[in-house]
Amino acid sequence: RIMRPDDANIAGNVHGGTILKMIEEAGAIISTRHCNSQAGEPCVAALARVERTDFLSPMCIGEVANVSAEITYTSRHSVEVQVNVMSENILTGAKKLTNKATLWYVPLSLKNVNKVLEVPPIQYTRKEQEEEGKKRYEEQKLDRLETKQRNGDVIFPIINPEPHTVGYSQSSLIHLVGPSDCTLLGFVHGGVTMKLMDEVAGIVAARHCKTNIVTASVDAINFHEKIKKGCVITISGRMTFTSNKSMEIEVFVDADPFVDEPRERYRAVSAFFTYVSLSKEGKPLPVPQLLTETEDEKRRFEEGKGRYLQTKAKRQAQMQQAAQ
């Protein structure tokens, strides 16, 4: 669809969250269609996980986003979908790859939302495709288990924080889940959650560096718990790490089933977003270093540095491979 002023920040760059929402909608459509392709219990595919995503080039207002999706692997109860986003300037005809994302869905029965159905297997053109898919499936399963056990942290407000400290830029946003945010099953679309997460991360990044900022990448996001219509969700973000030219922001989503539910508030999703700061000409700017104060903040900074160096190393390895 055509990018509109409402999809973009003041500098005309389309929010990463808008793109994440489109990607998820495409993934949900193709996997729901696949899971209903054989006679049997009707179902809706629910987002379980998004693999790490890089935003390769910014998209601008007036450009058309072309989203294409393909099922690349099926396990017994899950579907892997690969989504590509191309941006096209329809006046010049120029096209660029904006995003490549991998998403995992599970089919939930339309009659009983807690029942996970079986996925019809796909045909592979090459034997290796199935093996590679199985490897990706095992890896993401492991990672999901790990993050499920990670302890839920809470962000408290700070009084009179100093500039460039963690407390200075931390932000949160509350959203009441309405009918237009939900699937046929009455649960929030994964894409809606990701859009709100990107919005909070963007506010944190802009507060820290006070310039025009854009989403550079999103780490793998696991959706452990469904969020029901009528919940209040609190999306909180805090900066964890800065390199010379990037900022890492941790975002939590907590759901509060405050009506008609005997449940406590629970952590539904958490993820790391990476932002870069851009000049008016669109060139990357240096980022002010994050001032860490508490032991926890220093620990998180070191962990963020670890993720940063790991990603950097992986990218260099890929570039060397590509150059060979």
Added chain:
Amino acid sequence: RIMRPDDANIAGNVHGGTILKMIEEAGAIISTRHCNSQAGEPCVAALARVERTDFLSPMCIGEVANVSAEITYTSRHSVEVQVNVMSENILTGAKKLTNKATLWYVPLSLKNVNKVLEVPPIQYTRKEQEEEGKKRYEEQKLDRLETKQRNGDVIFPIINPEPHTVGYSQSSLIHLVGPSDCTLLGFVHGGVTMKLMDEVAGIVAARHCKTNIVTASVDAINFHEKIKKGCVITISGRMTFTSNKSMEIEVFVDADPFVDEPRERYRAVSAFFTYVSLSKEGKPLPVPQLLTETEDEKRRFEEGKGRYLQTKAKRQAQMQQAAQ
């Protein structure tokens, strides 16, 4: 309502689709109210057809759209509504007629969505009004039958198309029908469908001529089949004809009831949109000629030329009548 940045293209002209959506909402309200005006089974009016509509003058951001609707004919099972749209610049007070549209609705029972109810008759001030209305009713009924039989064509992607060919500008858009797109009966509002159709047609036109484009007119649109909440709809557009200063684009809407439905994908709506290309000063620009390659494309071009010449002749006849 006031036109907002989100309703308009980059040059500040309001999308034809936004106006079509307002027109349909007004028509749905007045005809639903009329059909419920007498004690009996409650119902919701569903859009069956929109007659050919001309966009007489472009509307701009910040202008107020005044929509007025009137019931002009009732048959046993259908209502004809005339809707006028005036644009008003509230700062200068200037008003212009933007659109005149004629819509046909049928009342569907709220309890049983497949049951068409009877329409309470309206009072005519002059005998001729009823006769003229009956003539319009018979004409549209015939046209609906004809288009229902027209064979459903499919648009395939083209690899590396040449500029100005049909394949170069053809476009499609996928939309998951959510609750906010639907009426009380759980079916897509006709206006929502028309807005998406205009969006696709606009992308086709912009890809072809790479300038600022606006909707000039929409041919009669027949809504043969309802589209249910939870469907995926694919809206596809391809250019069929160009004159010196206008482009004709054919748009299809296919619905895919992919969950909880034993039905195949079906063609729900099709229509022709006419666009013109405008310079920055708002003057009409010449349009590059469409390059037709296959026999089908040549045939569709000739058919489009027929429609174009017919409309032109009709307009000249009307102007001569007005001049007498």
Added chain:
Amino acid sequence: RIMRPDDANIAGNVHGGTILKMIEEAGAIISTRHCNSQAGEPCVAALARVERTDFLSPMCIGEVANVSAEITYTSRHSVEVQVNVMSENILTGAKKLTNKATLWYVPLSLKNVNKVLEVPPIQYTRKEQEEEGKKRYEEQKLDRLETKQRNGDVIFPIINPEPHTVGYSQSSLIHLVGPSDCTLLGFVHGGVTMKLMDEVAGIVAARHCKTNIVTASVDAINFHEKIKKGCVITISGRMTFTSNKSMEIEVFVDADPFVDEPRERYRAVSAFFTYVSLSKEGKPLPVPQLLTETEDEKRRFEEGKGRYLQTKAKRQAQMQQAAQ
């Protein structure tokens, strides 16, 4: 959340209605959560009244709105919520208080929408807080009773009105209540209604003075009747009074339960909005005087003058108190 182009008028000032909608959402969340904090029948808090609200400083696109809410009093069946809105320019870090609003909610049972439940009492830190709250409670109760009896006026269209007369700027807007406008109970959010009221009042003000206008304050609004999903609401506004630099606009909301309901159209809400006219530099401009023609218009002008002088006197008293 970040203010977007769609939230603002052409001059970049955020519509008062967008802010009212955010305030009401925050109030609905905190009071629903409070009313469900003890075991018992689940409920949703419905807006009963908003106290007079002043817009202290305009908010601009790109600023972040920080909304905070606190429960300040509970009676047996109602909750008083105080909401503050701060605007923050995240690039400069500058913050300003934009709004202070007081809202009253009543908890309605999720199982039986006509049953008002009991509110769990809150703890007061000082004895006087409870007494002051009780006084506010009694005052608003009295005012609600009075306005309930005020006779419902109707606005008729005027043919060829003169500039600056009441008929010249009066406006109305029709809206079909869709699922995304509604709470879990299927009734329109109070905030949605207020946003539409502000939109109509803004059109009336702009038609009268033909400049950029902003909401300066909203008088107390009482929500006497719920508005159900599927209703058509007509929001009408007319100017009642002008001072040198402000305009008072009366706004009515009429609901028309046109499907599946044996009810007549009824007046759901009415309120007075005050607007000021701003130059391009954001300075207040003189407002053309309202020309009153009928006896009713002259009476309403005098009543508006009374409200204007009363508010002015109250504000001066507060400023003197503050200066002491």
